[in-house]
Amino acid sequence: MSVGTVSNVLNRPDLVAPDTRRRVLDTIDDLGFVRNESARQLRAGRSRTIGLVVLDVSNPFFTDIAHGVETAATANGSVIMLCNSGQAVEREARYLDVLEEQRVQGVLITPVGTDYSRLDVLVKRGTPVVLVDRGTELPNLCSVAVDDVLGGFVAASHLLERGHQRIAFAGGPLALRQVQDRHLGAVKALTDAGQKASDLQIFETTSLTLEAGRRAGEQILDVPEARRPTAVFCANDLMALGVLQAVVSHGLRVPGDVAIVGYDDIDYAAAASVPLSSVRQPRELIGRTATELLLDEIREGTSHQHRRVIFKPELAIRASSDRRRSSRGRARVARRTRPAD
Ligand code: RIB
Numbered sequence: 001m002s003v004g005t006v007s008n009v010l011n012r013p014d015l016v017a018p019d020t021r022r023r024v025l026d027t028i029d030d031l032g033f034v035r036n037e038s039a040r041q042l043r044a045g046r047s048r049t050i051g052l053v054v055l056d057v058s059n060p061f062f063t064d065i066a067h068g069v070e071t072a073a074t075a076n077g078s079v080i081m082l083c084n085s086g087q088a089v090e091r092e093a094r095y096l097d098v099l100e101e102q103r104v105q106g107v108l109i110t111p112v113g114t115d116y117s118r119l120d121v122l123v124k125r126g127t128p129v130v131l132v133d134r135g136t137e138l139p140n141l142c143s144v145a146v147d148d149v150l151g152g153f154v155a156a157s158h159l160l161e162r163g164h165q166r167i168a169f170a171g172g173p174l175a176l177r178q179v180q181d182r183h184l185g186a187v188k189a190l191t192d193a194g195q196k197a198s199d200l201q202i203f204e205t206t207s208l209t210l211e212a213g214r215r216a217g218e219q220i221l222d223v224p225e226a227r228r229p230t231a232v233f234c235a236n237d238l239m240a241l242g243v244l245q246a247v248v249s250h251g252l253r254v255p256g257d258v259a260i261v262g263y264d265d266i267d268y269a270a271a272a273s274v275p276l277s278s279v280r281q282p283r284e285l286i287g288r289t290a291t292e293l294l295l296d297e298i299r300e301g302t303s304h305q306h307r308r309v310i311f312k313p314e315l316a317i318r319a320s321s322d323r324r325r326s327s328r329g330r331a332r333v334a335r336r337t338r339p340a341d
Helices: 004-010 018-030 037-044 062-073 089-101 117-124 147-161 177-192 210-222 236-251 267-271 285-303
Strands: 051-053 079-084 106-107 129-132 144-146 166-173 201-204 229-236 259-266 275-282 307-309 313-314
Touching: 004 018, 051 062, 051 089, 062 079, 062 285, 079 089, 079 229, 079 259, 089 106, 089 117, 106 117, 117 129, 129 285, 144 147, 144 267, 144 285, 147 177, 147 229, 147 259, 147 275, 147 313, 166 177, 166 210, 166 236, 201 210, 210 236, 229 236, 236 259, 236 267, 285 307
Parallel strands: 051 079, 051 106, 106 129, 129 144, 144 307, 166 201, 166 229, 229 259, 259 275
Antiparallel strands: 275 313
16 A cells, blocks of 8 residues: 555545555554644645634634634534633734644634734745734735625614614723724714714723623613613614613513614524624625635635625614614603512
């Protein structure tokens, strides 16, 4: 049995006749042979791994993105290494160093900030990078995202159309490009409707988690009733679920007292105690598309034409906002009763 045949069985099984393949695999089993990936990497110069760096591994949005990445990566014979930056620049940088040292085929990343200098170095040193959930005008990076400005515009327009005059935006940090764009779109909806940009009450948070949503919900409920927002557009669904929890736990009704719209349309949005309206992001498609762009760049090398893929957001209207407010625009007053401690 030649070394070439054994190598083909391991790396290009489609080139080997089935009975030969079977004999080689039986021999491998009998010998207890396990390939040495590091040695293979040394010879090939590259691993068969794609690095995926996400902001928050506990957010189902990124789980769905990872599913899409995995589908496209495994179809190509690659595996993924999932890294969680936790929205921390230092952790992100550390993961990028490790991924480069591991000679990954390429990196898919939702960046913490908008300083892409470290990514530029990665690309210059031969590791292709594709931005996920982030659009960019940069010439040397592909990117896949949803039009977040339009997403924010659609969400706020829906609330205005349902008769809400006092609308809040909850999420942050506003420095995060996705949050910034969603906020920008919401402001545009208000100004297009003749309101002032400052009419959008902002409840900025340091993260986009359930707990941050609960805290923002508490702050919103602490606003004196005359000024209290009657609707909240949240920068993502985890925030929206947190606001929902805060409102309901204070005995107020959604949407009757406070309407809520989220962003991402994760599975838990429709499954919430009051099904959440949400701006849908095609999460698995984003993951698959970003991976296919990366694999194209790996195959095409310097002849690759970088692409900026922007998907159109869609609003899924559900019970949490699907109620027209009375023409007087008054909230149905409900005594705010704190549950017994
Ligand atoms: O990537 C930042 C946010 O955008 C994530 O929290 C996710 O929910 C997406 O909507």
